[in-house]
Amino acid sequence: MSERLGRLAAIATAAGAFSGLFGVGGGTIIVPLLILWLSYGEREATGTSLAAIAVIAALAAGAHALYGNVDALKALLVGVPAVGGILVGTALQQRIPERAVAGAFVVVLVVSAVALVV
Amino acid sequence: MELADLIAALAIGFAAGMAGGLIGVGGGVLFVPGLVIFLGLSQLEGQATSLLAIVVVAAVGAWRQGTYGNLRLKDGLTIGLLSPLGVLAGTLASNALPERALALSFAAVQLAFAYQLARRAFAPRDEVASPP
Numbered sequence: 269m270s271e272r273l274g275r276l277a278a279i280a281t282a283a284g285a286f287s288g289l290f291g292v293g294g295g296t297i298i299v300p301l302l303i304l305w306l307s308y309g310e311r312e313a314t315g316t317s318l319a320a321i322a323v324i325a326a327l328a329a330g331a332h333a334l335y336g337n338v339d340a341l342k343a344l345l346v347g348v349p350a351v352g353g354i355l356v357g358t359a360l361q362q363r364i365p366e367r368a369v370a371g372a373f374v375v376v377l378v379v380s381a382v383a384l385v386v
Numbered sequence: 387m388e389l390a391d392l393i394a395a396l397a398i399g400f401a402a403g404m405a406g407g408l409i410g411v412g413g414g415v416l417f418v419p420g421l422v423i424f425l426g427l428s429q430l431e432g433q434a435t436s437l438l439a440i441v442v443v444a445a446v447g448a449w450r451q452g453t454y455g456n457l458r459l460k461d462g463l464t465i466g467l468l469s470p471l472g473v474l475a476g477t478l479a480s481n482a483l484p485e486r487a488l489a490l491s492f493a494a495v496q497l498a499f500a501y502q503l504a505r506r507a508f509a510p511r512d513e514v515a516s517p518p
Contacts, residue, residue: 276461277468284469288476290495291433292414293440296502298465306461315451316462322444323466324473325437331477332434339435342425345392346399346417347439351446353403358450360404370507373405377500380419381493384429 275305283320288328293321391424398424399439406447413443415496429489430480 279301283294295317302313332338398420402413417436421427427435451457480488 273464276464280465280468281472283465284472284474285476285479286472287437287469288473288478289480290414290476290492291418291436291480292495293444296499302461308458311451311454311456312458315448315454315456316458316465318444318448318451319457319459319462320465320469322441322448323463324469325440325444327466327470328473328477329434329437329441331473332437332480335434335477335481337431337434337481338438339421339425339427339431340438342395342421342427343435343438345395345425346402346413346420346436347442349396349399350403350406350413350417350439350443353400354406354443354447354450355403357404357406358447367507369405370503374500374504374507376401377415377496377503380416380423381496381500383423384419384489384496385493 272306275301279305280320280324284324284328287321287324288331291328291332293317293325295321391426395420395424403443406443414440415499418492419496429485429492433480433488433492 279298282301283297286292286297287294295314298317298320299310299313302308302316303310308316329338398416399413402416402420405416406413414436417439418429418432421432421435422429425432448457448462452459483491
């Protein structure tokens, strides 16, 4: 196995474990490792990571479905508006300051983390 | 399901997608709390269900990024196809863990992510400049 393929396999295994364990895509693992290990630029890493995530999340959703824990209707309830959001988001990308969005996102994350635990 | 909860779930879904489009982060960290807090799923069910929503969003996102020339499809698919071992380990672990432990570790992931984003949001301008 070439060194490059070995690195891709290591990224895949780490992201897959993170995804199966936490119900997220694993982009937090894939993006920095593509930049660090395979000299990707930030935008390329983000785009490539999304393609990997689509496959990883499908596999993980399938595995979780075997346990009977996937609610397809409720997945659509958050997934369909998210598709609208991603199209609006990419269209607005040039017009909204990234740090304002990141700042708002931080607040939502902290509030929902507290709400999940309390 | 109350109407207000339904609207909140739709709104958090939209926000997750928009954040994905704008700053290139996945929707999972928002889908899971949306599903648990507003749609009455358990932590484990919320995480499992979030994955299905992510499939759609990531596919659309990859397609959009592809039109901007930011997608190396072969590497992306290679990572996806080499992931089953990790996916299996993670899925087994999440089903073995107590619900409370899962909720606490998920919240820790959210906070770590928030910290990462906050550093990006409040860093001096030249530190957030994108690489070539």
